[in-house]
Amino acid sequence: MTKRYFVIGAGSIGISTALHLQQRGLQVCLIDRDPPASATSYGNAGIVNNCSFYPVNNPSLWKKIPQLLTNRRPELRYNARYLISYSGWLAAFLRSSGSAKTRHAASALASLLSGAPDEHKALMQRVGNMHRLNESGWLRLYRQKPKQFFSDLEHDLYHTHEIAIESLNKEEIRDLEPNLNPIFESGYLLKDSMSVNNPGMLLKEYFQHFLNSGGEFSQSSVTSIARTTDGFKLKTEGTTFDANVLVVCLGVWSGQLLKTLGYRVNLGTERGYHQHFHILPDGRLTRPIYDMSAGYILAPMEQGLRLTTGVELNHWEAQPSYAQLEQVIPRAREALNLGSPTDDPIWMGCRPTFPDSVPVIDNAPNDSNLWLAFGHQHIGLMSGPVTGKLMVQKMMGEDPDIDLSPFRSDRWIKQGRG
Ligand SMILES: Cc1cc2nc3c(=O)[nH]c(=O)nc-3n(C[C@H](O)[C@H](O)[C@H](O)COP(=O)(O)OP(=O)(O)OC[C@H]3O[C@@H](n4cnc5c(N)ncnc54)[C@H](O)[C@@H]3O)c2cc1C
DSSP, X not given: OOOOEEEEOOSHHHHHHHHHHHHTTOOEEEEESSSTTOSTTTSSOOEEOSOOOSOSSSTTHHHHHHHHHTTOOSSEEEOHHHHHHTHHHHHHHHHTTSHHHHHHHHHHHHHHHHTHHXXXXXXXXXXXXXXXXXXXXXXXXXXXXXXXXXXXXXXXXXXXXXXXXXXXXXXHHHXXXXXXXXXXXXXXXXXXXXXXXXXXXXXXXXXXXXXXXXOEEEEOOEXXXXXETTXXXXXXXXXXXXXXXXXXXXXXXXXXXXXXXXXXXXXXXXXXXXXXXXXXXXXXXXXXXXXXXXXXXXXXXXXXXXXXXXXXXXXXXSOXXXXXXXXXXXXXXXXXXXXXXXXXXXXXXXXXXXXXXXXXXXXXTTEEEEEEEXXXXXXXXXXXXXXXXXHXXXXXXXXXXXXXXXXXXXXXXXXXOO
């Protein structure tokens, strides 16, 4: 009998995994409660590269804690009640910020990202949406010249992984982005970094290719998963599905559903926001910029200039808080002649984060036919296609292109009550 393959979650990770399974000649059904790429994969900053591997919880985090505790910093805010209820996650997140653990996490992420740009390009070529790609790099800018851009550890990691970085002074920044006001004293260009002009549409086009090639999609909210003799029964609000092989790619919502199979998942939520602004003739940017001194990214998109915020540690269900966005909009106006906001609503997304900042790409600890790909934190758009490829290599019993042991599920996923 032909095996029935199901992928739950049609974000960057789920769509890419479904496409890779389909490429192996398998019939795949993708399920999402919403239209594809409507959640976190829709509204991110669109950056795709091989170099975003240095985790947020690195050795410098401890020095920043007194400032962060004020809960007024643009790069990180928190809801205290959320942190208390996720204290196990928080403690493990902080413990993971020592140098040895940071090096381990960064090396794992670097190996994952080494194939990320090429996998996206290959998919864009197949789907016919290469026009979405901008290969002019990513600028990180400072209003005051820092003593050094990188810690020794970060420098060593960039050197080891041969990341192409060009340091820039004030004039060189102006040459690259003449519309920026002259407030940036220094910065650097990540030369091999790419970006896309509409991450949600890029993924919808990948999804359409999946459908055109015979893939199935069901828009249903899965409420529980139960084991059967030959796989799993997925209950949704209207119907049930019988799966022989199941891949869970539900981002921050993965733990909620895996709980119905008795798994405890130590996954946190880093929320983030965006707002779109009209692009004025003297307010164009050639590439995304990261204002390191003010804690926001401005990225040119089809919809206008997209301003994205830093991290808000809070539950996905809690009411949005626009404090970080309100804080950075005036700072962004200092940097560039931003037009008025467009009519698009302010967007909130939820980055799924394991305590060591490394995603899971593995089968579940006690279920050989249950596969898990989630926890891609700040890099889930860029690493979707490469994750899909590696996941399917592992599912097929092949030697994956990279060592997947750092991405094991039993690091943070346990069976039974805690
Ligand atoms: C402000 C911001 C900027 C970012 N910038 C970048 C960037 O520049 N580059 C980058 O690579 N990454 C970036 N990221 C991170 C990236 O967006 C995420 O890592 C990525 O989108 C996660 O993808 P995913 O497929 O795991 O999850 P999601 O895209 O969240 O998909 C999960 C899916 O599961 C579905 N779902 C949930 N529960 C159920 C259920 N019960 N039944 C059925 N379906 C369900 C949801 O509807 C959703 O479609 C950014 C994130 C934010 C917030």
